[in-house]
Amino acid sequence: xxxxxxxxxxxxxxxxxxxxxxxxxxxxxxxxxxxxxxxxxxxxxxxxxxxxxxxxxxxxxxxxxxxxxxxxxxxxxxxxxxxxxxxxxxxxxxxxxxxxxxxxxxxxxxxxxxxxxxxxxxxxxxxxxxxxxxxxxxxxxxxxxxxxxxxxxxxxxxxxxxxxxxxxxxxxxxxxxxxxxxxxxxxxxxxxxxxxxxxxxxxxxxxxxxxxxxxxxxxxxxxxxxxxxxxxxxxxxxxxxxxxxxxxxxxxxxxxxxxxxxxxxxxxxxxxxxxxxxxxxxxxxxxxxxxxxxxxxxxxxxxxxxxxxxxxxxxxxxx
Amino acid sequence: xxxxxxxxxxxxxxxxxxxxxxxxxxxxxxxxxxxxxxxxxxxxxxxxxxxxxxxxxxxxxxxxxxxxxxxxxxxxxxxxxxxxxxxxxxxxxxxxxxxxxxxxxxxxxxxxxxxxxxxxxxxxxxxxxxxxxxxxxxxxxxxxxxxxxxxxxxxxxxxxxxxxxxxxxxxxxxxxxxxxxxxxxxxxxxxxxxxxxxxxxxxxxxxxxxxxxxxxxxxxxxxxxxxxxxxxxxxxxxxxxxxxxxxxxxxxxxxxxxxxxxxxxxxxxxxxxxxxxxxxxxxxxxxxxxxxxxxxxxxxxxxxxxxxxxxxxxxxxxxxxxx
Numbered sequence: 001x002x003x004x005x006x007x008x009x010x011x012x013x014x015x016x017x018x019x020x021x022x023x024x025x026x027x028x029x030x031x032x033x034x035x036x037x038x039x040x041x042x043x044x045x046x047x048x049x050x051x052x053x054x055x056x057x058x059x060x061x062x063x064x065x066x067x068x069x070x071x072x073x074x075x076x077x078x079x080x081x082x083x084x085x086x087x088x089x090x091x092x093x094x095x096x097x098x099x100x101x102x103x104x105x106x107x108x109x110x111x112x113x114x115x116x117x118x119x120x121x122x123x124x125x126x127x128x129x130x131x132x133x134x135x136x137x138x139x140x141x142x143x144x145x146x147x148x149x150x151x152x153x154x155x156x157x158x159x160x161x162x163x164x165x166x167x168x169x170x171x172x173x174x175x176x177x178x179x180x181x182x183x184x185x186x187x188x189x190x191x192x193x194x195x196x197x198x199x200x201x202x203x204x205x206x207x208x209x210x211x212x213x214x215x216x217x218x219x220x221x222x223x224x225x226x227x228x229x230x231x232x233x234x235x236x237x238x239x240x241x242x243x244x245x246x247x248x249x250x251x252x253x254x255x256x257x258x259x260x261x262x263x264x265x266x267x268x269x270x271x272x273x274x275x276x277x278x279x280x281x282x283x284x285x286x287x288x289x290x291x292x293x294x295x296x297x298x299x300x301x302x303x304x305x306x307x308x309x310x311x312x313x314x315x316x317x318x319x
Numbered sequence: 320x321x322x323x324x325x326x327x328x329x330x331x332x333x334x335x336x337x338x339x340x341x342x343x344x345x346x347x348x349x350x351x352x353x354x355x356x357x358x359x360x361x362x363x364x365x366x367x368x369x370x371x372x373x374x375x376x377x378x379x380x381x382x383x384x385x386x387x388x389x390x391x392x393x394x395x396x397x398x399x400x401x402x403x404x405x406x407x408x409x410x411x412x413x414x415x416x417x418x419x420x421x422x423x424x425x426x427x428x429x430x431x432x433x434x435x436x437x438x439x440x441x442x443x444x445x446x447x448x449x450x451x452x453x454x455x456x457x458x459x460x461x462x463x464x465x466x467x468x469x470x471x472x473x474x475x476x477x478x479x480x481x482x483x484x485x486x487x488x489x490x491x492x493x494x495x496x497x498x499x500x501x502x503x504x505x506x507x508x509x510x511x512x513x514x515x516x517x518x519x520x521x522x523x524x525x526x527x528x529x530x531x532x533x534x535x536x537x538x539x540x541x542x543x544x545x546x547x548x549x550x551x552x553x554x555x556x557x558x559x560x561x562x563x564x565x566x567x568x569x570x571x572x573x574x575x576x577x578x579x580x581x582x583x584x585x586x587x588x589x590x591x592x593x594x595x596x597x598x599x600x601x602x603x604x605x606x607x608x609x610x611x612x613x614x615x616x617x618x619x620x621x622x623x624x625x626x627x628x629x630x631x632x633x634x635x636x637x638x639x640x641x642x
Binding site for chain 1: 344380381382388392411415420421426429460461
């Protein structure tokens with residue numbers, strides 16, 4: 001697939017934005033400045049980036065509890081996200097949602113989700129709405145390997161296929177459902193095999209190769225837009241950090257982590273762009289510096305933002 | 320005004336709203352050609368087609384979640400679960416997703432979905448098809464809970480529910496589908512959260528919901544023969560709850576009995592009793608009495624089932640114990 005420089009650079013920026021955002025969160029969580037949980041996306045940046053690059057602003061996504069990457073890739077505002085994760089009034093959800101519940105319906109983000117497997121049926125609803133209103137929008141459901149075993153996911157695959165909905169299921173297989181490795185939680189090796197049960201295409205891609213993800217999801221989106229129904233794209237990747245920050249991660253071996261860190265999707269893509277002369281070393285450095293600055297500004301914005309007033313507690317329970 | 324059944328009233332509400340707003344559609348198990356398990360959606364498939372009266376697979380989580388997702392995407396789904404008992408299969412999509420989206424997202428999402436579910440005992444459907452679960456839904460911030468007793472209320476409240484921008488749990492009682500009453504042909508709404516006095520009386524307030532309103536009215540007639548005038552208050556909605564109406568009635572009668580078919584322990588009556596105790600205890604000159612189902616699953620065999628459902632005598636003796 002021949003891609004424009006603009007698209008390639010956009011993907012490169014997005015991956016770096018997610019990486020730096022997450023590293024900042026890691027730092028501030030360790031420093032005790034972030035309440036609650038954060039589930040970091042480090043190592044999985046190519047999936048969200050490749051998948052969302054195949055979408056337009058009008059297309060909808062549902063996300064997971066490891067959602068920062070998806071949201072940023074879909075265009076989520078760094079400052080509003082950071083402020084929300086810091087629990088500030090200026091955040092995306094006015095400090096009421098936190099890391100696991102950030103949404104921006106204007107950007108087609110139907111929300112991160114604190115429930116494993118919670119997003120599938122919502123994505124079916126978004127796709128149903130697109131079909132009902134005869135728009136050519138699609139919905140994309142991110143779900144993990146853990147969620148792939150939930151009934152809600154299977155129900156959603158079935159319903160979407162039975163109704164030929166414009167929906168793309170993007171499975172982010174990072175090898176673990178919290179601490180439980182895939183080999184202990186399911187008999188199949190490839191989650192994409194399950195697509196056969198619903199008579200939809202199921203493909204496996206290298207989830208650390210942003211272009212491979214982009215290509216497969218683009219294909220699935222095309223099919224969805226043509227009214228040919230849903231697809232399942234399984235992206236094999238790996239979670240560098242524990243399930244949540246603070247997880248001692250004693251359930252996996254160091255070798256495994258090192259092996260996957262050697263397959264880091266960022267330098268891989270960077271070398272490709274340098275080799276093809278899409279970007280020069282200098283351009284790469286300036287992009288990284290700019291994004292680093294954006295992330296710093298987002299942190300400052302969050303830190304300087306007020307905490308929500310308790311008088312706002314009861315707002316938005318009902319419309 | 321024409322006499323119509325509760326079922327016809329509901330059907331009419333659906334038809335009128337679908338005619339008025341093309342974003343309103345129906346989804347659920349066997350709601351299409353089949354017309355719904357109890358017949359509420361009869362005829363709508365022929366009139367509006369399969370794109371607006373959507374037969375779903377038997378997958379309750381996907382039905383509720385798809386309704387929530389479609390609602391957040393600009394449609395107004397009216398989803399039906401065949402029996403309220405099946406909510407257990409799909410509760411997450413209702414209470415963690417639909418009910419909380421707006422709040423969790425800082426007011427960004429609007430989820431105008433209506434979830435219709437028949438509940439209640441009395442047709443020999445046994446423990447997994449006969450429960451009254453309104454207390455579950457009242458307890459979840461973000462949901463509205465509507466529980467109409469008359470055909471007139473059913474139509475006006477369903478129209479209001481469909482137009483409401485929040486997830487509304489709409490609880491119908493299976494035994495009420497055949498009950499008739501006067502219902503205008505035209506469209507009208509009843510404000511969600513406004514109750515109604517179904518019978519005036521000065522001696523005791525009986526707060527009753529759904530099918531139990533009729534039991535309470537019958538009890539009131541019996542009590543009248545013994546010189547006790549009961550006021551029957553139907554809140555019609557449990558969330559929001561018309562507590563002003565209840566308290567006003569208690570101020571007049573100085574005594575309160577609450578009757579519902581849900582299990583008495585931690586049932587809706589517990590909340591109503593607590594509100595009155597908190598806010599109007601000085602007007603009470605007797606303890607508050609509750610009449611609800613015993614703390615057991617709904618039994619199958621007819622004599623057991625009839626014994627299980629609170630009856631006229633239960634209400635009469637509750638009133639007599641305080642009056």
